[in-house]
Amino acid sequence: MSRAGNRPTASIDTNLFITVSGPPGCGATTLCSQLADAVGCPYISGGDVFRELADDRGLTLTQLSAKAQESADLDHALDKRLRNIAEEWGASNKPCILESRLAGWLAGSRADLRIRLDAPDEVRKQRVSDREETVAEMQVREVGEAHRYDAYYEIDVDNREFYDLHLNTARWDKRGVFEIVRTAIEQHDPAGDEGAFDTPDVSV
Numbered sequence: 001m002s003r004a005g006n007r008p009t010a011s012i013d014t015n016l017f018i019t020v021s022g023p024p025g026c027g028a029t030t031l032c033s034q035l036a037d038a039v040g041c042p043y044i045s046g047g048d049v050f051r052e053l054a055d056d057r058g059l060t061l062t063q064l065s066a067k068a069q070e071s072a073d074l075d076h077a078l079d080k081r082l083r084n085i086a087e088e089w090g091a092s093n094k095p096c097i098l099e100s101r102l103a104g105w106l107a108g109s110r111a112d113l114r115i116r117l118d119a120p121d122e123v124r125k126q127r128v129s130d131r132e133e134t135v136a137e138m139q140v141r142e143v144g145e146a147h148r149y150d151a152y153y154e155i156d157v158d159n160r161e162f163y164d165l166h167l168n169t170a171r172w173d174k175r176g177v178f179e180i181v182r183t184a185i186e187q188h189d190p191a192g193d194e195g196a197f198d199t200p201d202v203s204v
Helices: 028-039 046-056 061-070 075-091 103-110 121-127 135-154 172-188
Strands: 017-021 044-045 096-099 112-117 164-166
Touching: 017 028, 017 075, 017 103, 028 044, 028 096, 028 112, 028 121, 028 172, 044 046, 046 096, 046 164, 061 075, 075 096, 075 112, 075 135, 096 172, 103 112, 103 164, 112 172, 164 172
Parallel strands: 017 096, 017 112, 044 096, 112 164
Antiparallel strands: none
16 A cells, blocks of 8 residues: 655655664654655555455454464465565666565565664654554564564564664654655765665565
8 A cells, every 4th residue: 555645845856665664653654654755656554554454354453463373374465465565666766665564674685775763662652552553452463473573484573783774763853753864865876885784585
């Protein structure tokens, strides 16, 4: 699912395929919406894809998360869809924002810029307090997902080593986070880019 909104005053001229990852409440949705508006490109959210899967089955997020812990089928369906998106946009030479906890892993070398966002637990809890999913349900889902990613793909979702940019979004306001990432995108020079950290291809 792609999102679009009103273009902000600041625009970004780029053709980079960018992934954004992080735990619930990290600020990924806000940043991705800003970036997609500024670049004028699609924003595909793994959370939205998961919600679509829940809606298709007539389930809540919590119910679908519980079913995902019982069977690998749902996780693989989601990850395959995201991998296909990464393959499509990675080969297109067109800008796109892909956001999910595994976006950086699934895109691997196909991504031009891999970003990881985070914030202290109490900040993240406050940010998600008005969502459909309760804080307790979010925490259970977060732990369950981390366990499944390790079991399925031997991925430590907290591994930050291969990201090009890692930000604690509690240190800046929404505009500040956007401006930092905007600068990183605009200052990227393919001719001077000596390469991303290696990421093993994930088999889904």
